Amino acid sequence: MPAIKAAVCHAFGEPLKVENVDLRAPIAGEVEVTVKAVAICHSDISYADGAWGGSLPAVYGHEAAGHVTAVGDGVAGLSIGDNVVVTLIRACGGCPSCASGAPTICQTPYDGDHGPLKTADGGKLHQAMASGAFAEKVVVHHSQVVQLPADIPMESASLLACGVITGVGAVVNAANLRAGQDVVVIGAGGVGLNAIQGARIAGARRIVAVDMSAGKLEVAKEFGATDGVLASDPEPWKAAKAAMGRGADAVFVTVGVAPVYDTAPRYLAYGGKVVMVGMPATGAESKYEAANFAAVGQSMVGSKMGDVVIKRDIPWMADLYGQGRLKLDELISGRWKLDQINEAIADTKGGSARRNVIVFD
Ligand SMILES: [Zn+2]
Ligand SMILES: [Zn+2]
Incomplete structure (x- = not known):
């Protein structure tokens, strides 16, 4: 499996460790996205601090934007090179919630322990919030991904994954x-x-x-x-x-x-x-x-998550942004490299930050 860099939580309340991990290729229904920007959300911090429990070691991060770099079988409407936003809203499409138009409360469980991530030595690595986006790449279910306009800046787009839609x-x-x-x-x-x-x-x-x-x-x-x-x-x-x-x-x-x-x-x-x-x-x-x-x-x-239907709601928000009617750039208070993620988290915890965004070259 190809190695990528990711920020891994090994123990609640401890700094994340940026290290090589393995990410398998997308299988049926999945897409691989090379992350260009991922915002830090208070949910990531609550998880990393242990407020909500969960499996360890884990990769958090769930507000990402980037480019599609591989597509699994049976995925329609997404192609390599597309600009996309990646959300944590993984929806099966068939449960009573999904079928009644409420995909944010999809009832089909997803176990991130058996997702696309492994530690470098082949051990269990939890893909938190079905995303694991504090990483150079993610492999996610196609239901989590929405195509964006070609000209939207990636760091602004990443905010559409969670804070803005919520x-x-x-x-x-x-x-x-x-x-x-x-x-x-x-x-x-x-x-x-x-x-x-x-x-x-x-x-x-x-x-x-x-x-x-x-x-x-x-x-x-x-x-x-x-x-x-x-x-x-x-x-x-x-x-x-x-x-x-x-x-x-x-x-x-x-x-x-x-x-x-x-x-x-x-x-x-x-x-x-x-x-x-x-x-x-x-x-x-x-x-x-x-x-x-x-x-x-x-x-x-x-x-x-704002009860959104992402493929309905994110395109109109992206369009309002393009028209100057929805502020995204103004929400960003800091840009950081993945290696600086613990500083970025500390800045967010300080309380004065709007959104800190990890950007990749
Ligand atoms: Zn969030
Ligand atoms: Zn469902």
């Missing part, structure tokens, strides 16, 4: 936001900024960003927030409601912090919904006053 999709698909509705976005990080620009694209009236950092609230305004509220305020929902003149039709929780879910319903208008995007660590619980939901028709709904 935020924009939460607004457009999960909340089904109508023009004129009011929105609160809790957390103005990589996903939150995209929920904010998704709300702007969808025609929201007021878009209130809530974050611990005054600097991030300023950035949020560049992405379309009309108002900003500091989360350190003892009762930030009061300031948010004052800005809107009412409660929110949709509140997007984009941070993986359980106590934030306790208070998210307080921002709601009658009939409003909390869209649950951020994922706290396994076992973390939150609580809220249950009766209110029935009394005033409120709801909480989970949204995985």
Whole structure:
């Protein structure tokens, strides 16, 4: 098997190790993509820190863009040389979720222990999130891949794999936001900024960003927030409601912090919904006053990966980017080499970064 360089996690909480690993050629239904850019997501960091468990050693990384360099049997519509984005949304196409148009919650399990990766000495190497994209190349199922315009920069395109679709999709698909509705976005990080620009694209009236950092609230305004509220305020929902003149039709929780879910319903208008995007660590619980939901028709709904259908949603987002109506370049705060991945992760953990992207020559 050909050797490639990848950043491998051998123990939770330890630095990743960049080393040679083996990647087999694509079999039926798979494609090989030579990675040109891969963004670092908080999910990668949560996995590497052990927050969600999982098999080790493992290769994380799931927000990649690159060129198709090999195609397995039975793959239609993708050719060698195509610019593509690689997502973690592996969809079988035949389970009840896939068949009802919800591929992000595909019910067919995938075991990354038996994927295309092996350690250099032939041992088990887990392909995390069906991607393993902190690497020079990936071999993935064709359902995870979407063709891109030829002229889109690869580092910008990589963001379409996760952070952008998760935020924009939460607004457009999960909340089904109508023009004129009011929105609160809790957390103005990589996903939150995209929920904010998704709300702007969808025609929201007021878009209130809530974050611990005054600097991030300023950035949020560049992405379309009309108002900003500091989360350190003892009762930030009061300031948010004052800005809107009412409660929110949709509140997007984009941070993986359980106590934030306790208070998210307080921002709601009658009939409003909390869209649950951020994922706290396994076992973390939150609580809220249950009766209110029935009394005033409120709801909480989970949204995985923006409930996207990638071959429908990524092309329109790429086109909006080409028109200057969806910001991608502005989301990138740092570019790094694969050998610098631990520094890049530390920078992301510092909290001030938007998206750090690993780029390949
Ligand atoms: Zn991600
Ligand atoms: Zn499925």
